[in-house]
Amino acid sequence: MSAKIVIIGYGHVGRAMHRLFPNAVPYDPHLPKYNDRGKVRGADLALVCVPTDETRSGEADISVVVEVVEWLDADLICIKSTIPPGTTDALIGLTGKRVVFSPEYEGETPWQKGLTDPLFWPFIFVGGSRVDANAVLEHFQARLGPNLTYLTADAPTVEVAKYMENTWLALQVTFAGEFYEIAQAFGADYNTAREMWALDPRMSKWNTLVFPSNRGFGGKCLPKDIAAIVAASSLAGYRPRLLVEMLATNKRFRDGT
Template identity: 25%
Template sequence: MRVTVVGSGYVGTTLSACLADAGHDVTAVDIDPDVVAALNDGRAAIHEPGLDDLLAKHVDGSLRATTAYDSVPDADVTFLAIGTPSNADGSIDLGGLTAAAEMTGEAIAAGSDADPDRDTAARHLVVVKSTVTPPGVAEIRAALRAGAGEAADRVELATNPEFLREGSAVDDFQHPDKLVFGTDSAWATERLESLYDPIVAAADGDVPIVRTDPETAVMIKYANNAFLASKISLVNDLGNICKRFGIDAYEVADAIGLDDRIGAKFLRSGVGYGGSCFPKDVDAIRAAAREAGYEPALLDAAVAVNDGQPERMLDLLDAHADVAGERVAVLGLAFKPGTDDVRNSRAIPVIDGLLERGANVVGYDPVATENMREHFSGEDIEYADSAAAALDGAVAALVVTDWDEFAALDDGFDAMTAAPGSAEPVVVDGRRIVERRDGIAYEGLTW
């Protein structure tokens, strides 16, 4: 099938590369010429395992990038994968997405006018891949129809939410837990099914498909992320209680995870969730609920627990040492391993708290250092080129991201030094990635 993907950010780039790999002819559209140039050179603007390999494999063949909407009229499916950033109140800003929808409609209309031989009765499917709340669907549909003008009656809007995890997005797309199609007609559903046929076939047909309306489809995405975020905050809340009782929260979690009503996933308590999805999506559905006259008390509590975990980490440090004027290492700057994304990383409030305490902060991450410089310049904190270098001379270390290399540091902690008045250097582990060892005062956040 011929596919146009409007927007080449994290979701759009993954979508374009994976659809090309599935055998479709894909044109990626983005307003940033630098992003377009990078894609046409086989490079992604983000760090995502396996993504550059797919781009390099298909660029100049079944995948190309452009700043123009010229491919839209002839596409079998056009995806809108434009970011929906948060407003100050947590609601989402649909400005970029509605503008792209309107330009897509204009391109469809212009294509019909420019080519007298074009089948003007042909229907065009436009699919929202962006994360939008149910009320937002109507706004996008209205913008699309306004742009299409007289061609509006043959343009149909559908929604197809993504469930990609940063660090494993390519694998998640190619081996989905589920596919959700939000459509208003059997024709649109069948077209999406045809598009995803190669992916379903590769999984031997064992992919659940949810067929519903556009608004319900996007609500499924929000409910999915809100549930997982709440599960993380609940296990963190229980973990904080376990810490007070001197109980290992991980032993408790392993036991309750055997209950198939609970399940073992997302029971690893620690410093909390971050990234672009959970915080943004939970805030957005909370704001939408309030707009509709409902107070989402449980989701509010989930956010409050998550926001408090970095401060609990700092409290554990305070119990061992005064770090004013002392070198303190922060290991891990990305919000999770496998990505260079620092959006809502728990390292940000941790570093803020250390700077408030007067510490000399040195940060290290295998891939996310440059992105963190947008939050903290080299004048604010020092950046090390290895975990060992960050630990050298530090009186304390706070482990924020569970990169595998932190578990293999072994002798790296030997280069640390005790703070004045302390018997040993302090390691506060927010991810249970470092083992207790002689020579350090080790504190697990919830164990």
């Protein structure tokens, strides 16, 4: 008998998970087609794909994640929503349930299919206890096959890695934007300078195109996630000044000031 997999939340991430697990049962209270909570009870694996929006203070609002984990009765709960470091362990302590974190890398770029289609992902990470993380990995391995990189670690390490990835993407955009302004100040051509710079094999062209009509980074993830890791780090005792300045610089770019 095949495992019962359910998907909680049917937004951008939830739909990606449904493409990966087409026989999974979705639940989303905001969609009449999928709003029957009874259908997702008794699952072997629940994939939690609910929003973690930015609060006024910049923190990630994890209230929906907490609520969902509290009422779910699945054997394994895998959080796909981006959550601050320490959240998975806190949820285990709060509920006593088998909870792990597996970051979502469903990118918004139109330029590389492998970053927007879960069937072409090159890696899967799961954070949590070794037993539970490996149990979740088995579901992904059965669907994606032997040629990916599969890694497990403690939950905080994987939670930090997800924020590290999103922050790096935003930092690339900000770096490019600053050098666009520097080129403008000297009457230089940014695009030519960029091509010369990129010939150094240590460089990467990713996220370094600058569009004068659409400056800085935006989208569903980068702004809120960088604000969230700044807030979480500050609460943990370290204020990441580079990231604070990056957010301020991005606001300047986005506002056109």
